[in-house]
Amino acid sequence: TAPTSMNYPGALPFDPSLFSQGLPPSCECSPEVQNFKETIQQLEGRLVRQDHQIRELIAKMETQNSQMGELKRTIRNLEDQIAEIEAQECNGIFIWKITNFNAYLKAQEEEKPVVIHSPGFYTGRPGYKLCMRLHIQLPNAQRCANYISLFVHTMQGNYDSLLPWPFQGTIRLSILDQTDGPSRHNHEEVMDTKPELSAF
Structure with missing residues (x-):
């Protein structure tokens, strides 16, 4: 709304042109500033696109991790099945070759408990499922220092x-x-x- 004129004793008449004369001219951006604005807009657009791409990659990675976990579980199940079949094929004669035995001896010399379990095997088909446990006695063990103890354990099998x-x-x-x-x-x-x- 335009200001209204009110008469006071000795007051000057209202002149709207007095206000318009004091306003600065409209600001026109220089080409350099305009270029900066356009560059910022372009960068913001790139950031938005990259953010979308990152979200898509994260979703794909989560899907791949889930699929990889499923594959690992499948591989473990297949390995267990193969081990079970091999355990039945030994027909009661099981050869247990312990690899890297020097490392176990070194641990025993450092007075660390050494207990090793063999894979399971069957006495036949059908047969009992067994496994062996090897215990290297510590140097300070009473009556059996530095001895090797070998035990046979029964396991839950398919023919119980x-x-x-x-x-x-x-x-x-x-x-x-x-x-x-x-x-x-x-x-x-x-x-x-x-x-x-x-x-x-």
Whole structure:
């Protein structure tokens, strides 16, 4: 609304042109400033597009990670199935080759407990599923310092419902000497099961 004229004693008459004369002229941006504005707009557009691309890549990566996890689970299941088949094929004769045994000896010398478990194997088809446990006794162990203890454990197998329990049979354990020459000497022990004992 335009200001209204009010008459006071000795007042000058209202003149709107007095206000318009004091206003600065409209600002016109220089070409350099205009270029900066256009550059900023272009960069903002690129940022928006890159943000969308990053979101798409993150979604793809999450999908790939999920698929990779599923593949790993499938591979583990297949490996377990292969190990189960191989365990049944040994027909009661299982050869356990322990690799990197020097590292276990070094750990034993440092008085660290050393317990190693073998893969499971079957005494036949159908048969009991067993595994072995090797324990290298510590240097300060009473009565058995620096000895190797070898145990046989029963495991849950595919034929348990078809077999008589407790476990019945004869176990022959052999530790093969890896040295060459006439001094080579294997260690062997034969154990018969004793159903009345929880361990024999």
